[in-house]
Amino acid sequence: MKTRKYAHKILIPGACVLVQLLFVPESYSSRVKEFDRSGQLVVTEKTAAELQPTYNIKNRQSEKIFPVPRPPFSEGIFPCSQCHAGMKPNPQRRVLKDYHEDIVLHHAEGQRWCTDCHNLLNRDKLRLVSGELIDFEESYRLCGQCHGDKFRDWKVGIHGKRTGYWNGDKQYLLCVHCHNPHDPKFKPIKPLPPPQRPGAARH
Amino acid sequence: MSDTKKCDHHVLHKSRRKVLKGLAAGIGLIVLPGREASASVWESFFQKHFRELSRDELKDVIKRLERDYSKQYAKQVTVKTTPPIEGVRYGYGLDLSRCIGCRRCVYACVGENNQSRDPQIHWIRVMQLDKEKGVDLSHAEHYYNPVEVPEKGHFYMPVQCQQCEKPPCTKVCPVQATWKENDGIVVVDYNWCIGCRYCMAACPYGARHFNWGKPKLPSNEMNPNTHYLGNRPRPKGVVEKCTFCIQRTREQPGRYPACAEICPVGARKFGNLLDPGSEMRYLIENKRVFIFKEDLNTQPKFYYFYAT
Numbered sequence: 001m002k003t004r005k006y007a008h009k010i011l012i013p014g015a016c017v018l019v020q021l022l023f024v025p026e027s028y029s030s031r032v033k034e035f036d037r038s039g040q041l042v043v044t045e046k047t048a049a050e051l052q053p054t055y056n057i058k059n060r061q062s063e064k065i066f067p068v069p070r071p072p073f074s075e076g077i078f079p080c081s082q083c084h085a086g087m088k089p090n091p092q093r094r095v096l097k098d099y100h101e102d103i104v105l106h107h108a109e110g111q112r113w114c115t116d117c118h119n120l121l122n123r124d125k126l127r128l129v130s131g132e133l134i135d136f137e138e139s140y141r142l143c144g145q146c147h148g149d150k151f152r153d154w155k156v157g158i159h160g161k162r163t164g165y166w167n168g169d170k171q172y173l174l175c176v177h178c179h180n181p182h183d184p185k186f187k188p189i190k191p192l193p194p195p196q197r198p199g200a201a202r203h
Numbered sequence: 204m205s206d207t208k209k210c211d212h213h214v215l216h217k218s219r220r221k222v223l224k225g226l227a228a229g230i231g232l233i234v235l236p237g238r239e240a241s242a243s244v245w246e247s248f249f250q251k252h253f254r255e256l257s258r259d260e261l262k263d264v265i266k267r268l269e270r271d272y273s274k275q276y277a278k279q280v281t282v283k284t285t286p287p288i289e290g291v292r293y294g295y296g297l298d299l300s301r302c303i304g305c306r307r308c309v310y311a312c313v314g315e316n317n318q319s320r321d322p323q324i325h326w327i328r329v330m331q332l333d334k335e336k337g338v339d340l341s342h343a344e345h346y347y348n349p350v351e352v353p354e355k356g357h358f359y360m361p362v363q364c365q366q367c368e369k370p371p372c373t374k375v376c377p378v379q380a381t382w383k384e385n386d387g388i389v390v391v392d393y394n395w396c397i398g399c400r401y402c403m404a405a406c407p408y409g410a411r412h413f414n415w416g417k418p419k420l421p422s423n424e425m426n427p428n429t430h431y432l433g434n435r436p437r438p439k440g441v442v443e444k445c446t447f448c449i450q451r452t453r454e455q456p457g458r459y460p461a462c463a464e465i466c467p468v469g470a471r472k473f474g475n476l477l478d479p480g481s482e483m484r485y486l487i488e489n490k491r492v493f494i495f496k497e498d499l500n501t502q503p504k505f506y507y508f509y510a511t
Binding site: 153156157158159160161162163164165166167168169173178186188189190191192193194195196197 | 288291298303304305306307309310323325328345346347348349350351352353452455456457458459463464466467468469472473474475481482485486489490510
């Protein structure tokens with residue numbers, strides 16, 4: 001009887017602590033305390049970018065993986081780390097002079113810079129706003145962050161070209177197979193010849 | 204007097220003999236030399252309507268056609284008779300907000316479906332229209348040829364067979380050489396067509412084309428994967444039309460039509476209208492869709508839409 005009487009005295013504060021643990025956001029300090037496998041407390045310094053609040057990736061519905069061909073890299077350019085590995089990352093907005101001068105950013109260039117999409121520390125990865133790093137093969141998720149309506153249509157095969165079998169396996173293309181990510185507007189092309197006018201062939 | 208009479212009679216007599224001789228020689232010419240070739244002509248002349256052929260007769264017909272085509276084009280040609288797939292009704296979607304009028308589809312179709320190169324036959328016609336005027340055919344131009352497309356102020360509307368649910372073309376055929384299959388594809392039996400071109404007059408989309416001359420089709424460009432009701436080589440004097448690439452789409456798994464496969468902007472969509480998960484159903488349910496010349500109640504299964 002006695003234990004029953006006092007049970008709520010333990011349960012209610014316990015529940016409160018639990019709720020607090022679940023809902024109170026982490027503080028935005030650059031020092032992160034974690035326990036490693038052996039139970040030792042490890043304090044690591046993290047950059048502000050790495051500490052950006054993220055939605056819980058575990059609870060996120062996992063995206064279907066779409067079969068796509070290899071991204072259309074310029075020849076010899078990938079992996080980016082083959083050059084970038086030894087370089088000091090420079091996140092400054094600037095005019096590129098030594099390399100990548102051919103890239104003209106014409107894609108909301110006022111609001112955007114290389115490292116908004118390319119990850120600063122690991123150049124072989126792209127970076128979502130959430131901080132999640134993704135492969136170039138998954139770049140549709142990066143584009144889909146802003147172009148959600150197009151992404152939705154692309155997934156069901158309405159936006160963009162899809163080949164393969166109408167009642168079987170389908171081959172998707174990445175956004176970047178048709179749109180240059182740095183200058184995405186579709187470029188005009190030469191049309192194939194018009195049909196012959198009737199009678200033009202008869203002489 | 205009697206002399207001349209005699210003479211006349213003589214001339215007449217001689218000519219009748221000549222006529223008889225000529226006739227005999229003529230028949231001999233057809234029957235005797237090149238027995239195999241003439242047998243082919245004979246058999247195709249007496250071939251029944253495609254839908255009345257028994258299984259064995261059909262086998263013979265296909266064997267004959269494959270033999271003739273293989274010989275003519277110096278390569279192994281297959282002629283399929285794949286029937287419609289149960290539970291499938293084909294639909295086609297074309298995104299007018301994407302099409303740039305590059306005509307890649309026109310020539311992919313010609314290559315896939317063995318159209319005559321000369322006289323030229325195109326199953327797809329791409330119209331250039333004014334953005335200001337909208338879908339107004341009095342301002343349509345299909346001979347446009349600028350350096351680059353799309354041109355400012357214009358949009359493009361490719362037109363091909365709309366595979367109508369109520370096709371006016373099949374109604375007017377005096378010999379029922381054209382009909383709608385169970386999967387919705389309107390087909391032509393080139394061996395039954397008499398070339399009256401009534402169907403061309405009845406079609407409001409200009410989607411049927413007549414072989415005015417003997418089709419010229421270079422062997423190296425000939426697609427040997429053919430269907431009896433689709434892209435097999437046509438003789439002179441018959442009507443032909445788009446079949447949604449029946450030789451591809453009726454397979455399991457079936458490839459997309461050649462025009463959809465080539466489109467560089469991904470404006471062309473294809474799928475099963477009876478499958479709620481198909482891209483066709485998605486676009487009909489979610490996009491702004493129109494059918495061409497709706498007022499004629501032909502009920503096309505070709506849906507123009509605007510994805511944006």
